[in-house]
Amino acid sequence: MGRYLILLYEDEASWAAVGQEETAAILAAHRRFGEAHGDVLRGGGWLHPTATATAVRGPGGGGNADAPGFAAGEDALVTDGPYVETKEALGGFYLVEVPDLDSALALAREVPAPFGGVEVRPLRET
Amino acid sequence: MSPDPAGAVADAHRREWAGVLAATVRVTRDLDLAEECVQEAYAQALTAWRDGVPARPGAWLTTAARRRALDAHRRAAVAQRALPLLVVDEVAPEPWGAPPDDLLALLFTCCHPALTAEARVALTLRLLGGLTTPEIARAFLVTEPTMAARLTRAKKKIAAAGVPFRVPGPDELPRRLAGVLTVVHLVLTTGHTAPTGAALVRHDLLDRAHDLARLLRSRFPDDADVAGLLALVLLTDARRAARTDPAGGLVLLADQDRALWDPGMIAEGRALVLEALPARPVSRYAVLAAIAAVHADAPTFADTDWPEIVGLYDVLAARWPSPVVALNRAVAVGFADGPEAGLAALDALGDDPRLATYGYLAAARGELLRRAGRDAEARTALEEAALLTANDVERELLTDRLAALEG
Known part of the structure; x- marks a missing residue:
C-alpha cells in the first residue's frame, strides 16, 4: 500500500465567478466522491483562495531559525500571497491510501475539478 | 546444442533476455537489481556452458538470475532502501521460466x-x-x-x-494497450529508417518490433489493432533485404528487386490484414498494413494499384489527419493521376509549418518535378531534401538523383 496526495489545481477566477447553485453542485460532487471512497480516504481539505495565502521564506526553508543553513540573526521573509503564483492554483487536496499508482490514478479521474485538473504525488514512506 | 558457448549465450541473449528479466523482476521487485542479476547470469553462462549448453537455456538463466536476486536481497535485508519495492501481484510462482504474463x-x-x-x-x-x-x-x-x-x-x-x-484489468486495458501499440509502432518506424547515422536500417530495432508484436498477438489474438500492427511489421520487414544495395545504399520501392522480398512474411501479413481490416471502428494499423499489402501484391512497381492506395490514404486522412499522411497521399496521387496532379496535392500542404523542416516533403516534390520534366525546380527541391536529412544513406541517394539530373 502507498499513500498519495491528490492535489486539485483549478482556475481561481472561474471559482470566483460561479453562482451559489453551481458551487453547491460541485460540493455535492465532492461529497459523493468522499462517500464512494471513504475506505481509502485518509484526509482532505478545501483551501481558501490564494488571496488569503502568506508565504514564509527563509534560508532554512520555512523560516525555522534552528534549521541547518540558517545563519544567526537572519529572519524569515514573510510576504502576502502564495509561494508560487500560477493561474491554476492549489485549491484542495485528498490524501488516499491505495495499493499502487493505477488505483490512485483511477481515483484521481473521479475527483471533481471542473476548472482545472489534479496532480497525483506519492508520499515518501519514512 | 551448440558446441560454441559464446554463440549459445549470444543466441540466448537475443531470444530469452526479456523473459528471463521479467521472471527475475518478480523476485527482485526492483528493475535495476533485476537487470544486474540477469547480466551476471549471462556472464556466468559464458563459463558454465563450456561443458555443454543446457537444453532449456532460458530456464537455466532464469534460475541463475533468481538465485543471485535472492542472495542480493538477503545481503540488502538490513540495508536502507532508497526506493520502495515494485508493486507486484502475488501469483503462484512457476518452477522455471517466465510465465508469459x-x-x-x-x-x-x-x-x-x-x-x-x-x-x-x-x-x-x-x-x-x-x-x-x-x-x-x-x-x-x-x-x-x-x-x-x-x-x-x-x-x-x-x-x-x-x-x-501488472497487466491492467479489463477497465484499463483498451486504453493501455493503445499506448503499448504506439511504442511498438515507434520502434518499427525508427528501425525501418534510422533517423541518423551511417546505416539506413536498424535491424536490432526491427527485430524487437517483430518480437513485441508477436508477443501481443499471442496474448490478444482477437484485437484488430494488434493484428494490424503485426501485419504492418511483417509487410515492412519483408522488404528488408531489398531496401539496401550491397554497398548499404538506399534502394527506393520503385527500384527494389521484388524477388528479394520475403514471401512467407508477406503471406502472413496479408492474411492478418484481411482479418483486421473489416473490424469496426477501423484500425489505423490495419489501414497502414493494407497499404503495405497493396505494394506487396504488385509484381512490379508499375503494376501497383495506386487508386487503391490513394483510397486507403483517404481513410487515414479522414480519421487520423496529419501532414505526413497528406504528404504520402499526394505521392500516391502523383502515381495514380500523374506528377502534375501529385504536385497540386503537395501544394495544398506546402505551407504547413510542421513540414517546414521535414526532408521527405522536399524529396517528394523533387521527385514529382523530375518526373514532370521540370528539372531546374527538381534540382532545388532535391538539394533542400539532402540538406534536411540526417541519415547518410538517404542523403547519398538524393545526391545521386541530383547527379543524374546534372547528367
Whole structure:
C-alpha cells in the first residue's frame, strides 16, 4: 500500500465567478466522491483562495531559525500571497491510501475539478 | 546444442533476455537489481556452458538470475532502501521460466502513461529488447548520458510512484494497450529508417518490433489493432533485404528487386490484414498494413494499384489527419493521376509549418518535378531534401538523383 496526495489545481477566477447553485453542485460532487471512497480516504481539505495565502521564506526553508543553513540573526521573509503564483492554483487536496499508482490514478479521474485538473504525488514512506 | 558457448549465450541473449528479466523482476521487485542479476547470469553462462549448453537455456538463466536476486536481497535485508519495492501481484510462482504474463506485465510497466513517451520507448528497448543504453541513444539522436539519465529517471519514478508490475484489468486495458501499440509502432518506424547515422536500417530495432508484436498477438489474438500492427511489421520487414544495395545504399520501392522480398512474411501479413481490416471502428494499423499489402501484391512497381492506395490514404486522412499522411497521399496521387496532379496535392500542404523542416516533403516534390520534366525546380527541391536529412544513406541517394539530373 502507498499513500498519495491528490492535489486539485483549478482556475481561481472561474471559482470566483460561479453562482451559489453551481458551487453547491460541485460540493455535492465532492461529497459523493468522499462517500464512494471513504475506505481509502485518509484526509482532505478545501483551501481558501490564494488571496488569503502568506508565504514564509527563509534560508532554512520555512523560516525555522534552528534549521541547518540558517545563519544567526537572519529572519524569515514573510510576504502576502502564495509561494508560487500560477493561474491554476492549489485549491484542495485528498490524501488516499491505495495499493499502487493505477488505483490512485483511477481515483484521481473521479475527483471533481471542473476548472482545472489534479496532480497525483506519492508520499515518501519514512 | 551448440558446441560454441559464446554463440549459445549470444543466441540466448537475443531470444530469452526479456523473459528471463521479467521472471527475475518478480523476485527482485526492483528493475535495476533485476537487470544486474540477469547480466551476471549471462556472464556466468559464458563459463558454465563450456561443458555443454543446457537444453532449456532460458530456464537455466532464469534460475541463475533468481538465485543471485535472492542472495542480493538477503545481503540488502538490513540495508536502507532508497526506493520502495515494485508493486507486484502475488501469483503462484512457476518452477522455471517466465510465465508469459510476466513478460506482458513488464511491457505494460515500461509503457505506463505516467512516463514520458520518450521514456516508454527507451525502457521498452532496454528491458524487453535487451539493447544497451548507447544503442538506444544512437537510435533516438541523444547522447549516452542523456539516455542514461532518461532511463534512470523513469525507473525511479516507477518505483517511487508505485507504477505496478501488472497487466491492467479489463477497465484499463483498451486504453493501455493503445499506448503499448504506439511504442511498438515507434520502434518499427525508427528501425525501418534510422533517423541518423551511417546505416539506413536498424535491424536490432526491427527485430524487437517483430518480437513485441508477436508477443501481443499471442496474448490478444482477437484485437484488430494488434493484428494490424503485426501485419504492418511483417509487410515492412519483408522488404528488408531489398531496401539496401550491397554497398548499404538506399534502394527506393520503385527500384527494389521484388524477388528479394520475403514471401512467407508477406503471406502472413496479408492474411492478418484481411482479418483486421473489416473490424469496426477501423484500425489505423490495419489501414497502414493494407497499404503495405497493396505494394506487396504488385509484381512490379508499375503494376501497383495506386487508386487503391490513394483510397486507403483517404481513410487515414479522414480519421487520423496529419501532414505526413497528406504528404504520402499526394505521392500516391502523383502515381495514380500523374506528377502534375501529385504536385497540386503537395501544394495544398506546402505551407504547413510542421513540414517546414521535414526532408521527405522536399524529396517528394523533387521527385514529382523530375518526373514532370521540370528539372531546374527538381534540382532545388532535391538539394533542400539532402540538406534536411540526417541519415547518410538517404542523403547519398538524393545526391545521386541530383547527379543524374546534372547528367
